[in-house]
Amino acid sequence: xxxxxxxxxxxxRDRDSGIASRSHHAGVDPCSEICLHPGVILITDERCTEYxxxxxxxxxxxxxxxxxxxxxxxxxxxxxxxxxxxxxGVLLRAHTTQHLQRLGEAKSDxxxxxxxxxxxxxxxxxxxxxxxxxxxxARRGEPNLSLLRPPGHHATPxxxxxxxxxxxxxxxxxxxLETGSKRVAVLDFDVHHGNGTEAIxxxxxxxxFASIHQHPCYPGTGLADVADNCFNYPVPPEHxxxxxxxxxxxALERLxxxxxxxxxxxxxxxxxxxxxxxxxxxxxxxxxxxxxRIRKTGLPVFNILEGGYSDDLPELVAAYLKGLTGR
Numbered sequence: 166x167x168x169x170x171x172x173x174x175x176x177x178r179d180r181d182s183g184i185a186s187r188s189h190h191a192g193v194d195p196c197s198e199i200c201l202h203p204g205v206i207l208i209t210d211e212r213c214t215e216y217x218x219x220x221x222x223x224x225x226x227x228x229x230x231x232x233x234x235x236x237x238x239x240x241x242x243x244x245x246x247x248x249x250x251x252x253x254g255v256l257l258r259a260h261t262t263q264h265l266q267r268l269g270e271a272k273s274d275x276x277x278x279x280x281x282x283x284x285x286x287x288x289x290x291x292x293x294x295x296x297x298x299x300x301x302x303a304r305r306g307e308p309n310l311s312l313l314r315p316p317g318h319h320a321t322p323x324x325x326x327x328x329x330x331x332x333x334x335x336x337x338x339x340x341x342l343e344t345g346s347k348r349v350a351v352l353d354f355d356v357h358h359g360n361g362t363e364a365i366x367x368x369x370x371x372x373x374f375a376s377i378h379q380h381p382c383y384p385g386t387g388l389a390d391v392a393d394n395c396f397n398y399p400v401p402p403e404h405x406x407x408x409x410x411x412x413x414x415x416a417l418e419r420l421x422x423x424x425x426x427x428x429x430x431x432x433x434x435x436x437x438x439x440x441x442x443x444x445x446x447x448x449x450x451x452x453x454x455x456x457x458r459i460r461k462t463g464l465p466v467f468n469i470l471e472g473g474y475s476d477d478l479p480e481l482v483a484a485y486l487k488g489l490t491g492r
Contacts, residue, residue, distance in 0.1 A: 203490050204242030206302040206309040207235065208295040213314045216282035222442055222474040223328040228314055234479030241486065248294025248313065249301070256293065258339040259332050259365045261323045268330055275325040289315055289330035292469075296337035299467035303427065308460075308489045309467055310432065310482070316471040318359035318431050319384060327357070327384055334431050334469050335365035341427055342371050350425035351375065352417055354455060355433020355471040356443040358387030358397065362431065367392040373423045375416040377409075379436070379443055396420075402444035406451060409436070413455065421462060428464040434473030434481040441474055449477070449484045456488025 214225035271281035295311030302309035317333030353359040358378040380399035436445040
């Protein structure tokens, strides 16, 4: 589970020497395979692997292993970016001053799942900066994923919980609405209910949220819709794969019925059949289908990593990105 205005300067880009960048393909015929299979913007900062608690499922290897997999993946054209700087006012749209102060001090654990790691405030803010960079990529029409930790969708306006400290995707949605987007839809396919995203966005004009999640499961919320803009789709444990896909499809169609001009995705990979902290049934090909289905909406999309605690996370993320880029 995850049991978590920005400055306008362009994000700094770092390109791995073994991975093709956009400039490498200048002059390519527009009907080539490169055009058919666009590259992807990946936003990361390996400082996010510096904190850990022994035995905790939200561990650095989630990012290290995924980065290694993506750097070695043939045919996936990656442009690497760093998170952008974040103005404090952006955080205050979603969180209380008291919460930000406590997070900055981090003198004691927030709960049994959410330790007060040294420097956790900076790690969480970089996560928000990754979301803002993904938003910028979406507005340029480029497939993207913010690949950082900690996750964010359980963090409420006043509380860190469930491995999450700041409500990354909700903060990014509010920034999008503040800077030109009129209607933004959030699809959360993490296996745990995005209670924090819901708490921040409930009743917000122009924001729409749909969560597909296992119940019973942490955090125990998300059994019914909230306000007039938050739609919940609880599914029982070990729900058959094809039926699970149908629930995702219903949630996505309900969001599309709101006529959004931007789609945000809380990309959690813990509905995977072999995830250690949930009991669902999805396989690698289902995450490829998810990426493909999201691409076919035709909307600008930004993606933020949430949960996913299996050792197979790198394969799942790679499959999702292949679907997202039409591969």
